[in-house]
Amino acid sequence: MRRARTWLPGLLLVTPSIIAIGVFVYGMLGWNFRLAMTDKHDEVSEGNFVGLKNFVDIWDQPRWHISVSHAIMFTVVFVLGALALGWLLAFLMEKGIRGEGTFRAIYLFPMAISFVATGIVWRWLMNSGMEQRAVGLNRLFDWIGLPQWQWFRDPDWGMAAMALPAIWQMSGYIMALFLAGFRGVPEELREAARVDGCTEWGVYRYVVLPMLRPVTLSALIILGHISLKVFDLIVAVSGKQIITDVPAVFMWVAVFDSHDPAKGATIASYIVLSVAVFVIPYLIWSVRKERRP
Amino acid sequence: MTAVAHHRRSAAGAGRRRLSTTVRLVLLIAFVVIFLIPIYVLLVTSFKPLTEADPGQAWNLPQTWTFEAWQVAWEKLAPGLWNSVLLAVPGSLLSCVLGSMNGYVLSKWRFPGADVLFTLFLFGMFIPYQGVMIPLVQLLVNLNEVTGLQGVFYGGIPGLTLAHVVYGIPICTLIFRNYYVTVPDELIEASRVDGAGMLRTYWSVVLPVSAPAIAVVIIWQFTSMWNDFLFAVFLTGPTSWPTTVMLNNIAGAQATPYSQQMAAAILASVPTMLIYVLLGRFFMRGLMAGALKG
Numbered sequence: 001m002r003r004a005r006t007w008l009p010g011l012l013l014v015t016p017s018i019i020a021i022g023v024f025v026y027g028m029l030g031w032n033f034r035l036a037m038t039d040k041h042d043e044v045s046e047g048n049f050v051g052l053k054n055f056v057d058i059w060d061q062p063r064w065h066i067s068v069s070h071a072i073m074f075t076v077v078f079v080l081g082a083l084a085l086g087w088l089l090a091f092l093m094e095k096g097i098r099g100e101g102t103f104r105a106i107y108l109f110p111m112a113i114s115f116v117a118t119g120i121v122w123r124w125l126m127n128s129g130m131e132q133r134a135v136g137l138n139r140l141f142d143w144i145g146l147p148q149w150q151w152f153r154d155p156d157w158g159m160a161a162m163a164l165p166a167i168w169q170m171s172g173y174i175m176a177l178f179l180a181g182f183r184g185v186p187e188e189l190r191e192a193a194r195v196d197g198c199t200e201w202g203v204y205r206y207v208v209l210p211m212l213r214p215v216t217l218s219a220l221i222i223l224g225h226i227s228l229k230v231f232d233l234i235v236a237v238s239g240k241q242i243i244t245d246v247p248a249v250f251m252w253v254a255v256f257d258s259h260d261p262a263k264g265a266t267i268a269s270y271i272v273l274s275v276a277v278f279v280i281p282y283l284i285w286s287v288r289k290e291r292r293p
Numbered sequence: 294m295t296a297v298a299h300h301r302r303s304a305a306g307a308g309r310r311r312l313s314t315t316v317r318l319v320l321l322i323a324f325v326v327i328f329l330i331p332i333y334v335l336l337v338t339s340f341k342p343l344t345e346a347d348p349g350q351a352w353n354l355p356q357t358w359t360f361e362a363w364q365v366a367w368e369k370l371a372p373g374l375w376n377s378v379l380l381a382v383p384g385s386l387l388s389c390v391l392g393s394m395n396g397y398v399l400s401k402w403r404f405p406g407a408d409v410l411f412t413l414f415l416f417g418m419f420i421p422y423q424g425v426m427i428p429l430v431q432l433l434v435n436l437n438e439v440t441g442l443q444g445v446f447y448g449g450i451p452g453l454t455l456a457h458v459v460y461g462i463p464i465c466t467l468i469f470r471n472y473y474v475t476v477p478d479e480l481i482e483a484s485r486v487d488g489a490g491m492l493r494t495y496w497s498v499v500l501p502v503s504a505p506a507i508a509v510v511i512i513w514q515f516t517s518m519w520n521d522f523l524f525a526v527f528l529t530g531p532t533s534w535p536t537t538v539m540l541n542n543i544a545g546a547q548a549t550p551y552s553q554q555m556a557a558a559i560l561a562s563v564p565t566m567l568i569y570v571l572l573g574r575f576f577m578r579g580l581m582a583g584a585l586k587g
Contacts, residue, residue, distance in 0.1 A: 009491045010402035014395050017462050018410065024459045025417040028425035028432075035427060089324060092317045105573060106325050112569035112576065114520035116537040117558040120544045121331040124338070124551060135348040136334075143352075168328065176577065221419075229421035232522040236541060251423055252526070265427050272424035279419040287412045 029272065036265035043259050054266040064267075067245040070159045074246065075227040077163035078170075082223055083216070085167060086174025093175075094182035104179075107172035115169065119236020122165040126151035126237070152237060152244055162244055166233055170226065174219050181215035182208065221282050225275045247271050339363060339556035346550060362552035363560070366543070370557050373539030376450055377519055377564075380535055384454045385514035388461045392510050393503060395462065396469025397495055401481050411470070418463035426527050429456060433528060448530035456528060457518045465510050472506035473499065508575040516565050516576070536561045 036054055040047030058064045089107055093100055110118065125136040130148045138148040151161040185208050193207045194200075231248035238244040240253055247267050255264040334352075339362055341355040395414075399407055433447035433455075446452035476499065484494040522537040529538065540561045544554045569576050 007404035010398040011404040014398045017395050020459045021417050028428040031428040032424055092321050103321050106328055112565045113562045114537050116522050116541050117562045120554050120558045121334050135351040139351050225419050248423055268423040271421045275421050283415050
């Protein structure tokens with residue numbers, strides 16, 4: 001056991017950050033939860049403790065059901081789409097190919113641009129005008145003989161279309177993760193499998209893919225937590241319209257338009273909980289894994 | 294060894310491999326085209342005069358190229374760009390200082406419970422900021438009142454910078470910690486034996502080798518501050534709107550022609566695109582740090 005004199009200065013040096021994280025992350029999460037458990041439905045009232053009433057009552061609101069089902073559809077399409085496309089791009093490049101650096105740079109660059117800026121182009125591309133009024137992708141599809149779509153204005157599949165810009169933005173990142181994963185598989189392992197009579201497909205099936213599991217998990221966590229709090233993209237493409245409402249936009253409206261802090265806090269709490277249920281186990285798992293030699 | 298069998302297989306495989314390389318190349322190029330479509334649209338539309346706004350010509354190159362839209366977009370966006378500079382430059386430097394100190398302590402000067410603390414920090418990286426937004430607004434409003442500095446904390450760039458720096462602590466700590474783990478402990482020990490304390494060791498041994506991690510953190514923080522919309526829309530007002538909020542306002546106005554919207558979108562993205570092009574290697578490392586812990 002080292003003496004306090006050796007570690008105390010270190011603790012002092014990180015103390016400002018500990019206080020900041022304590023107050024701004026944990027303190028404010030707690031404050032938000034407490035606010036969600038009051039009846040402070042306007043900006044002036046004191047707010048009495050009402051327990052979980054707000055968390056239950058919000059399910060009576062049709063708009064909440066809409067925004068939750070939208071978030072689920074967006075998450076499923078976005079996570080699976082970005083995972084599949086990122087994996088495919090990495091798979092196509094993993095054995096090395098001429099111009100790899102250029103390919104990687106092009107697939108990755110959407111990451112450097114804000115959702116607000118890309119949202120402007122995608123709003124144009126996914127414009128729902130058809131025939132004479134068609135611009136964007138509908139105009140392009142018209143020329144090459146593909147059917148035209150409502151895109152994000154489609155009442156049933158709108159959120160699936162909304163996931164397209166997000167897939168465009170994030171799949172390069174997932175590609176980079178998978179590419180690092182592919183390259184992390186030692187060549188001797190593949191060679192050993194080949195010597196044992198594995199076909200090239202078998203090498204992937206039994207050697208490479210199992211070793212990609214940790215990367216896939218990381219990618220899932222990253223995509224999932226981005227997806228559940230999606231906000232910028234929705235606002236940039238369609239604003240506050242109900243047809244593309246998600247919890248984060250609903251919360252924004254609750255705070256700024258309805259001036260209902262308790263309701264905003266309740267929605268925010270649900271967003272935090274939806275992320276926490278899978279991020280906390282993941283963090284504990286990855287810190288434990290790191291500590292093992 | 295089965296050298297003969299191996300040789301035969303590779304001879305037969307050579308042709309197949311060339312074919313599969315071609316297929317892969319074609320697919321990759323097809324995806325490049327798809328990925329570049331939005332960029333084509335941005336550029337082409339931004340150079341069109343208003344007279345070519347007809348949907349029928351939407352995908353055509355401009356018949357007359359003009360900087361009209363760029364000029365108007367620049368005039369509208371300039372205050373936001375300046376606010377973003379005031380936010381992102383000091384903000385990313387501050388993040389760097391805090392991240393470096395934390396990373397140094399958590400890797401080389403550990404105290405009991407450092408691992409638990411690090412995990413608690415990491416959770417801060419993943420929290421949806423919606424979960425802290427209402428209290429944060431309240432705190433900044435109170436700070437305005439207590440200090441008597443109207444429009445500084447809430448509705449001002451300093452408040453927005455504070456938020457970004459604080460919520461950036463987890464990722465910056467992570468990047469520096471993972472980098473410092475690769476610095477040999479012997480260097481630190483040698484310095485300690487020479488009688489140097491924690492801060493002297495940091496200053497004379499650790500800081501001089503920190504350049505790569507500093508680059509990664511500055512790029513990462515600059516990009517996320519520049520591109521952030523959520524904090525900006527909750528915490529700033531008309532005089533302190535950064536680029537993203539102004540861009541969204543420009544694009545949200547029905548009267549703004551597409552050419553101006555697209556020119557503004559490009560202008561808003563120039564700084565981060567430049568960083569990406571010039572320092573892509575470090576950008577990449579920041580991205581990986583967010584995913585592959587340890």
